[in-house]
Amino acid sequence: MAWMWKKKSLIATSLIVVVSLFVVVVNFSQMPDFGQTFSNHWMFSKQSYKAFKPHLGYVSIPKQEPLKLNCELCSIVSSSGQMLGQAAGAQIDRSPCIWRMNNAPTRGFENDVGRRTTLRVVSHTSVPLLLQKPQHFFGQGNDTLYVVWGPLRNMRKDGKGIVYNMLRQASENYPHARIYATTEDRMNYCDMVFKKETGKDSGLSCPVSTETSQQKRLNDDDREAEQKCVIIMGSDTATLCGPDISCSSQGIQSGSYLSTGWFTLILAMDMCKEIHIYGMINDTYCRTEGYRQVPYHYYEAGSRDECAEYHLHENAPYGGHRFITEKSVFAKWAKTHSIKFFNPPWQLS
Secondary structure: OHHHHHHHHHHHHHHHHHHHHHHHHHHHHOOOOOOOOOOOOOOOOHHHOOOOOOEEEEEEOOOOOEEOOOEEEEEEEOOOHHHOOOOOHHHHHOOOEEEEEOOOOOOOOHHHHOOOOOEEEEEHHHHHHHHOOHHHHHOOOOOOEEEEEOOHHHHOOOOOOHHHHHHHHHHHHOOOOEEEEEOHHHHHHHHHHHHHHHOOOOOOOOOOOOOOHHHHHHHHHOOHHHOOEEEEEOOEEEEEOOOOOOOOOOOOOOOEEOOHHHHHHHHHHHHEEEEEEEOOOOOOHHHOOOOOOOEOOOOOOOOOEHHHHHHHHHOOOOOEEOHHHHHHHHHHHHOOOOEEEEOOOOOOO
16 A cells, blocks of 8 residues: 555656646746847747737836737827827727827827827936926826836836836826836847847946047937936936937947937837837938928927937938937838838838
């Protein structure tokens, strides 16, 4: 009898081990690759979309829980002046998930940009603009999900990350607000994607002590949130780059900064089965004869021409975005993924 009991105990133990190993393998297979290495199988494959998959690169404030929103169709609304006069609002509002960037408004522009907002991707330097209207953006009547990206020095959680401190305070003041921070690993991953696609480092450091005349022009011309700003919060002072600029402790290498659009599309590629992008021009648009001249932002009438802004940044020695370079990468991705561009449409060769 003792022998039989020992045999049954051994069988039961073996079954427990097998089941445990199976659970570990399944969970590991669903973990996202945060870009520490790249294989020949590029991460953005059509099989990468998994409904209800947790997105571990984005964690809630303050609970540190992973983002779990997934969408069959995401409509990403650009902040470009291309949105004006297109009457795309009704079409956009029919989408199950509607994404916007930074503090781009809907009020007063509903006919062109729609009314609803599911998710906003927000630069660390646009957070102060949101906090100018906290009830509007974070109040109980607003169920928008916010994904904020920024360098570690502004997003650190040890009390020294000035932007993270702002977001933590906002979450305390508005406990119903759904605010997520992009992790350091995910930030590094987005930078690595840029290097993989272009052969260049994104150049992640914010120039504080020295400026070329071109950099000074970029900063001096920018207004309010667009300008390089200093935010004083108690005894802490943080120098922030422009609202769409990726900064970190690394040195400038390519002289450029990733844009909010870059972070938005990478998140969408992971979260959305199909992507519709409104108001984004391609990399050749500004070389087209008779192109439509529009303001850089649809909500800033009389601001600089979009193409003039693109050329200024693309040709800056450092401190600028590489909008045109990024758009050429987006065109490449659109050839193998379910991404469609509207107003203006893109011709993908």
